[in-house]
Amino acid sequence: MQRMIENFRIGRHAMRYSAFVPRLYNLCRSFGFVRERMMPSRAFCSDESQGYPVILMTQHFGTFPFDHGRVGGKVAVNRHGPYAHHGEDLVIVQASHVGYDADSRRFGVYRRHRTADRAFGDNCGKLCAVLRWYQEEYRHACEQVLCGVLDGEAAVSVDNQFLDESRPEGLFLDLDRVIDRASGPVKVLSTAKVFRPSSDLRQRLSETDWQEPPRAIGSGLTADLFTFRRPPAADIEGHDILEAALQAAMPALVTSAHPALDAARYHTQAEFDRTYRSFLREPCYRDKNLLFIAGINIDISPREAFPFPLIKFVPWAAYVCLRDGSSFLMEQHEISDALQRQPLENPERLSFDEAIQRMADADEIRLPID
Known part of the structure; x- marks a missing residue:
């Protein structure tokens, strides 16, 4: 699982939003999209840090984007029909997001300048909240499985909790890879049992560990030595679909050096695949142009002088379906290179000051009902 997540590369593919959005606009134009018919849509989390990308999308596409997103950056696929009625050339951007503090080089945190103490908080808060229960279960297991020498031979002490495989939830060890179950416990303690280590575990740890x-x-x-079990959780909106989506990857996420970043990467990979398949069954996009791009937004905490975060977008993949019936997928290197080839200039971008002033100066329209 970790290898799959790491296929989503960061480094050279990351670009500032101020560069990504005009390049995306020009890429759409290169596919024949017409400005007057383009309707952007975003599937972002609800955090205020995601406002800056929305501002830039509005500026370059000339209209406020449709909202395709649920908390955590999930795509609301049940909104395809209403969205498709709003334009002819459709552009959907999905992005999970993760905070980043450049000073400490930490992922998963973001400075909340509007709070009393201006402290760092979780980002994405939803992703981090989903991770927390699993991280605590893992921390506890790391402390309750002991390896070493006991009574002159290599031994593994396992808390009784982890020997109960009928538990409804928790971390479950792959016991056959941790202990030698065939020979049974060599010692019974008050809250644990002691076993000989499996040959697999014996080889994984150094000889010093067994002395x-x-x-x-x-x-x-490590992630291949355990799994998690937890009944479906529910939040105020019902079943927690974000937790359900991440559950298969949880062993890799809790053992990761950057769990919040990897959670965002994995979630985007899963969302692209799920949303792509929803397009294949959705008749509302027929006879329209569609570009769907998924990636992650890296929210770099703003310095004092900046009103918005210095967000970077890292593309993962894109799907293009054109009015003439042609369609194709673009993998990460393909969509990244295609964006990089596009010019940064967009002479058609909207001037907010001019647009707002024009609206303020317009003749007032009075409503006919008191």
């Missing part, structure tokens, strides 16, 4: 008194396995409890 010391038993100590917590810690990071030696």
Whole structure:
């Protein structure tokens, strides 16, 4: 799973939003999209940090984007029909997001300048909140599985909780890869049992580990040695579909050096695949042009002098379906290179000051009802 997540590369593919949006606009124009018929849509999280991308999309596409997003950046595929009625040349941008503090080089945090203490908070708050229960379960397991030498031989002490495979929820060890179950426990303690290590675990840890008194396995409890089980959670809107989407990747996420970043990467990969398949079954996009692009927004906490975060967009993939019936997918290197080839200039971009002044100066329209 971690290898799949890491296929979503960051480095050279990241670009400032001030460069991404005009390039996206010009890419759409290169496919024959017409400005007067273009209707952008965004599937972003509801955080205020996502406002800057919306401003730029409005400026370059000349209209406020339709809202295709649910919390965490999930695509509301049930909104395809209403959205398709709003334009002829359709552009959907999906992005999970993750915070980044450039000073500490930490992912998953963002400075909340409008709070009393201006402290850092989780970002994406929803993704981080979903991760927290799983991270705590993993932390506890790392402390309750002990490896070392006991009574002169290599041994693994496992808390009784992790030997109960009938539990409704929690972290579940792959016991056959951790202990030698065939020979049974060699010692029974008040809250744990001691086993000989499996041959797999014996080889994973160093010989030094098997010559010391038993100590917590810690990071030696790698993602392939456990799974999670948890009944479907519900939030105020009902079933927590974000947690359900992330659950399969949780062992890789809780053992990651950058769990929030990897959660955003994995979620975007899953959302692109799910949304792409919804297009294949959706008749409302027939006879229209459609470009769907998915990626992650990296919210770099703004310095004092900046009103907005310095967000970077990292594309993952794109799907293009044109009015003439042709369609194609663009993998990460293809969509990244295609965007990089586009000019940064957009002479058709909207001037907010001029547009707002023109509207303020327009003759007033009085409503006929008191």
